[in-house]
Amino acid sequence: MSKHRTIKATVNGIAYERSVEPRLLLSDFLRQTLGLTGTHVGCEHGVCGACTVLIDGDSARACLYFAVQADGRHIETVEGLGTIDDLSPLQQEFREHHALQCGFCTPGMLMTCVDLLKKYPLASDAEIRDGLSGNLCRCTGYEHIVRAVRAAAARRGRKDDG
Amino acid sequence: MADPDVLRPKHIGARVRRVEDPRLLTGQGAFADDRIVPGALHIAFRRSDHAHALISGIDTAAAAAMPGVFAVYTAADLEGLVEPLRATSRMRNYHATPLYPLARGRVRHVGEPVVAVLAEDRYRAEDALDGIAIDYAPLAAVSDPRAALGADAPVLHEEAGTNVLAEREFSRGDIAAELAAAPIRVGGSFRFHRKAPTAIENRACIAEYDRGRRLLTLTSSTQIPGVIRDALADLLDMPGHSVRVVAADVGGGFGGKASLYPEEILVAVLARRLGRAVRWTGDRLEDLATTSHGFDEIIDAELALDRDGTMLALSAEVIGDVGAYSIYPWTAALEPVQVVSFMPGPYRVPTYRGRVRAVATNKAPTGPYRGVGRPIATFVMERLVDMAARRLSLDPAELRRRNLVRPEEFPYRVASGIVWDRSGFGECLERACAAIDYPKLRTDQGKARAAGRLCGVGIASYAELTGIGSRISAAPGMPINTGTETATIRLDSTGAVTGNFGIASHGQGLETTLAQVIADELGARLADIQILQGDSALVAHGTGTYASRSAVLAGGAAVSAARLLKERIIRAASHLLEAAVEDIDAADGRVFVSGTDRSLSFREIARAVYTEIGRLPRDAREELEVTKVYDPFFGTATAATHIAALEIDPQTCKVRLDRYVVAEDCGRVINPMIVDGQVHGAVAQGIGAALTEEIVYDEAGQLLTASLVDYVIPAASEVPPIETIHLDTESPSTLGGFRGMGEGGTIGAPAAVANALADALAPLGAEIFELPMTPERLFRLITEATAQARGD
Numbered sequence: 001m002s003k004h005r006t007i008k009a010t011v012n013g014i015a016y017e018r019s020v021e022p023r024l025l026l027s028d029f030l031r032q033t034l035g036l037t038g039t040h041v042g043c044e045h046g047v048c049g050a051c052t053v054l055i056d057g058d059s060a061r062a063c064l065y066f067a068v069q070a071d072g073r074h075i076e077t078v079e080g081l082g083t084i085d086d087l088s089p090l091q092q093e094f095r096e097h098h099a100l101q102c103g104f105c106t107p108g109m110l111m112t113c114v115d116l117l118k119k120y121p122l123a124s125d126a127e128i129r130d131g132l133s134g135n136l137c138r139c140t141g142y143e144h145i146v147r148a149v150r151a152a153a154a155r156r157g158r159k160d161d162g
Numbered sequence: 163m164a165d166p167d168v169l170r171p172k173h174i175g176a177r178v179r180r181v182e183d184p185r186l187l188t189g190q191g192a193f194a195d196d197r198i199v200p201g202a203l204h205i206a207f208r209r210s211d212h213a214h215a216l217i218s219g220i221d222t223a224a225a226a227a228m229p230g231v232f233a234v235y236t237a238a239d240l241e242g243l244v245e246p247l248r249a250t251s252r253m254r255n256y257h258a259t260p261l262y263p264l265a266r267g268r269v270r271h272v273g274e275p276v277v278a279v280l281a282e283d284r285y286r287a288e289d290a291l292d293g294i295a296i297d298y299a300p301l302a303a304v305s306d307p308r309a310a311l312g313a314d315a316p317v318l319h320e321e322a323g324t325n326v327l328a329e330r331e332f333s334r335g336d337i338a339a340e341l342a343a344a345p346i347r348v349g350g351s352f353r354f355h356r357k358a359p360t361a362i363e364n365r366a367c368i369a370e371y372d373r374g375r376r377l378l379t380l381t382s383s384t385q386i387p388g389v390i391r392d393a394l395a396d397l398l399d400m401p402g403h404s405v406r407v408v409a410a411d412v413g414g415g416f417g418g419k420a421s422l423y424p425e426e427i428l429v430a431v432l433a434r435r436l437g438r439a440v441r442w443t444g445d446r447l448e449d450l451a452t453t454s455h456g457f458d459e460i461i462d463a464e465l466a467l468d469r470d471g472t473m474l475a476l477s478a479e480v481i482g483d484v485g486a487y488s489i490y491p492w493t494a495a496l497e498p499v500q501v502v503s504f505m506p507g508p509y510r511v512p513t514y515r516g517r518v519r520a521v522a523t524n525k526a527p528t529g530p531y532r533g534v535g536r537p538i539a540t541f542v543m544e545r546l547v548d549m550a551a552r553r554l555s556l557d558p559a560e561l562r563r564r565n566l567v568r569p570e571e572f573p574y575r576v577a578s579g580i581v582w583d584r585s586g587f588g589e590c591l592e593r594a595c596a597a598i599d600y601p602k603l604r605t606d607q608g609k610a611r612a613a614g615r616l617c618g619v620g621i622a623s624y625a626e627l628t629g630i631g632s633r634i635s636a637a638p639g640m641p642i643n644t645g646t647e648t649a650t651i652r653l654d655s656t657g658a659v660t661g662n663f664g665i666a667s668h669g670q671g672l673e674t675t676l677a678q679v680i681a682d683e684l685g686a687r688l689a690d691i692q693i694l695q696g697d698s699a700l701v702a703h704g705t706g707t708y709a710s711r712s713a714v715l716a717g718g719a720a721v722s723a724a725r726l727l728k729e730r731i732i733r734a735a736s737h738l739l740e741a742a743v744e745d746i747d748a749a750d751g752r753v754f755v756s757g758t759d760r761s762l763s764f765r766e767i768a769r770a771v772y773t774e775i776g777r778l779p780r781d782a783r784e785e786l787e788v789t790k791v792y793d794p795f796f797g798t799a800t801a802a803t804h805i806a807a808l809e810i811d812p813q814t815c816k817v818r819l820d821r822y823v824v825a826e827d828c829g830r831v832i833n834p835m836i837v838d839g840q841v842h843g844a845v846a847q848g849i850g851a852a853l854t855e856e857i858v859y860d861e862a863g864q865l866l867t868a869s870l871v872d873y874v875i876p877a878a879s880e881v882p883p884i885e886t887i888h889l890d891t892e893s894p895s896t897l898g899g900f901r902g903m904g905e906g907g908t909i910g911a912p913a914a915v916a917n918a919l920a921d922a923l924a925p926l927g928a929e930i931f932e933l934p935m936t937p938e939r940l941f942r943l944i945t946e947a948t949a950q951a952r953g954d
């Protein structure tokens with residue numbers, strides 16, 4: 001196969017240097033090379049959104065990126081949000097509103113929502129649903145996810161709550 | 163003195179946050195493909211691109227020589243290693259079909275695995291697929307189930323001698339005479355197209371073999387670890403304790419992961435043979451082409467009524483397209499037979515005849531999909547009810563009201579043999595109508611219609627049998643027992659409580675709900691309880707999570723085991739506290755003597771029993787572990803009414819759902835938050851089934867919907883907010899009073915949406931006989947109806 005290339009990428013604040021095949025998908029790099037299996041893949045053709053991560057702060061589909069394209073960039077994955085004992089406010093709202101069932105779409109949903117919460121007013125349910133429409137969930141029927149995002153958006157305005 | 167409130171159940175019925183969530187929210191779940199095993203070999207499959215062909219030759223030499231390739235396997239290499247799988251049944255007129263992990267001499271559908279490449283990683287395994295040459299001698303393929311019934315149709319399984327893999331008829335009364343004499347008859351030919359369950363997690367599995375212990379462990383994205391353990395033990399001739407099937411976290415199933423698949427058998431066989439871990443990670447193309455499909459029926463049905471709207475007779479002739487194989491363990495009969503079993507629905511239908519044929523075609527096999535048969539039965543029956551209401555100029559709600567089984571008529575025996583226990587059939591209808599303000603909805607609709615808008619309201623009432631016990635098999639004549647579940651509950655030497663179960667949660671939150679049940683029954687603290695499930699090694703026998711059974715069966719087993727364990731804890735406490743058993747109760751992880759301040763924690767009791775030997779007389783040290791098997795025998799009815807209000811945009815034929823209400827009787831509610839979530843998700847699937855989702859094969863059996871761009875499941879912008887009403891009345895028939903509710907939403911939604919569409923189109927005189935009603939189909943329907951109205 002084609003020659004390996006060395007890439008340097010920061011993932012959840014940790015700098016990694018790895019030699020990878022140019023064709024290696026970013027999703028496989030995260031899951032297999034780095035063992036960060038929180039990022040899921042549901043289609044590998046850019047439709048389901050399960051693999052969503054942040055690349056330099058913007059949401060992106062890890063299955064549509066090659067690992068080599070992450071060279072020199074900052075990647076954030078679900079593992080970089082809160083921890084089991086200290087969930088982030090968004091994760092707390094997901095739990096509070098039962099916004100996950102099997103939890104497979106959840107990491108991608110969360111990363112999309114992090115991006116949405118940063119960039120958009122999310123003033124109406126229609127806007128929230130629009131923002132979520134690139135992430136498929138087969139379990140929840142979305143209603144509880146909408147409520148969680150609504151709550152997170154309201155909470156965003158308040159002080160000392162990220 | 164104990165506060166009496168403390169004694170009352172307080173976890174059942176509460177909106178308890180899920181214990182599963184923290185791990186799933188932080189990316190710490192343990193899905194099958196998350197299991198990292200160094201040195202594992204990856205399998206990639208070369209799958210059939212023919213719908214029907216003989217395999218005349220396979221050349222794998224080039225593939226075997228490619229970099230990173232460890233071995234290449236064909237069916238010939240597996241001879242003697244594994245028996246073919248056969249879904250047997252006691253049902254008459256049924257033909258089982260042998261299924262090999264790799265196609266043996268012949269392929270019968272596109273996507274069937276033919277050659278397996280094992281390589282050091284998935285990339286290299288997939289590279290090597292290009293190095294495989296397969297010579298096919300194409301056979302005539304049959305894609306249309308009606309054509310498959312023809313005398314000159316190619317027969318898929320010669321040993322069956324027919325494409326009709328199963329046949330069944332239910333009848334009560336003289337259908338011909340009743341139909342002939344009836345003043346009102348409505349009917350038609352209905353079509354419900356094929357669906358894919360489409361869990362967001364594709365199927366994946368990894369088998370590991372510990373040679374020293376002769377232990378085979380299969381980690382798989384499955385709903386049925388116990389069934390697979392038993393089947394693999396058989397196929398590989400191994401004792402059950404040497405085969406373990408683990409499904410820790412599973413990313414949705416909906417029935418698609420409730421069958422045993424060739425890939426699971428193959429990784430197990432090869433891991434054992436090679437003494438190395440072997441894994442397979444399916445992709446979405448493989449999922450849409452090979453995970454069991456659902457539904458897919460043609461139904462000719464007719465309903466006869468009296469002039470006052472009383473139902474007199476119903477007849478249904480069903481052809482179920484079951485695809486190329488009879489799936490294990492459910493058989494090809496499962497889906498189509500349920501259509502005729504449940505067709506009469508929650509109504510008094512004195513005379514009935516339902517006949518069904520399960521027909522093999524060159525497509526992926528169908529299997530269980532959320533609702534199994536009942537979404538189709540409900541679609542047809544509820545359409546007939548609305549057609550009759552229109553004919554009689556009666557309100558659709560009123561016609562249902564006149565025919566639903568009344569409270570005093572329970573238990574009611576359906577013409578197909580199903581028995582409904584007491585359930586709120588009529589109450590669901592009334593509660594749904596009240597919640598949506600049905601009279602106002604009709605007034606508003608009238609105004610919108612007058613303004614030329616295509617607005618419709620659709621009702622669907624149905625009943626389903628859930629928590630099915632041993633009296634009836636979940637699939638007709640199937641030789642495995644799906645009617646019991648086991649719970650083992652233990653208080654260990656540290657005072658912690660563990661509940662072991664044979665079910666396999668894949669989104670239902672059963673680790674939470676079963677802990678709620680145990681907490682209340684045992685008087686334990688929620689935080690002290692851990693539920694273990696999704697692992698065949700936990701109990702002697704268990705089959706998994708499917709068919710709306712887990713809350714009923716595992717919940718019932720939990721109730722009975724917890725009650726017995728509590729008695730033992732209290733007996734130990736009576737020695738330690740020197741009080742009579744009758745004066746002692748437990749709550750919040752403590753036992754206490756009523757009327758006193760004397761109490762002990764579970765932890766203190768555990769220490770006294772296990773460690774501080776001498777504190778209890780020798781014969782008073784009972785085992786603090788109880789195993790109970792629960793069998794609800796018949797099962798219990800779950801009923802609901804759905805009401806949908808929608809508008810069709812005549813320009814784009816896009817359908818916008820404005821309101822959606824579900825009123826359901828799912829028995830005693832363990833966790834209303836989880837029940838809501840199940841209903842929302844299931845309704846969304848039903849909406850998908852009604853409006854967008856369709857697996858399409860062309861006439862030659864080629865799959866045309868092999869990506870999520872072509873097979874369209876609903877996104878957040880297409881699903882309306884769903885309002886739910888729970889009747890919360892205990893089932894009289896189950897221990898704990900629970901009824902199953904995981905599938906119901908998908909049963910009611912296609913019918914409610916279809917009726918709302920038909921209602922919206924009523925001014926044009928159009929009827930809905932087919933689902934999904936895609937924009938394209940709506941466009942054609944509207945164009946034809948408009949042309950007819952103009953008299954063209």
Ligand code: FES
Binds near residue numbers: 046049050062
């Ligand atoms: S896995 Fe990347 S979008 Fe589906």
Ligand code: FES
Binds near residue numbers: 101102103137138414
């Ligand atoms: S929670 Fe299962 S796919 Fe979203």
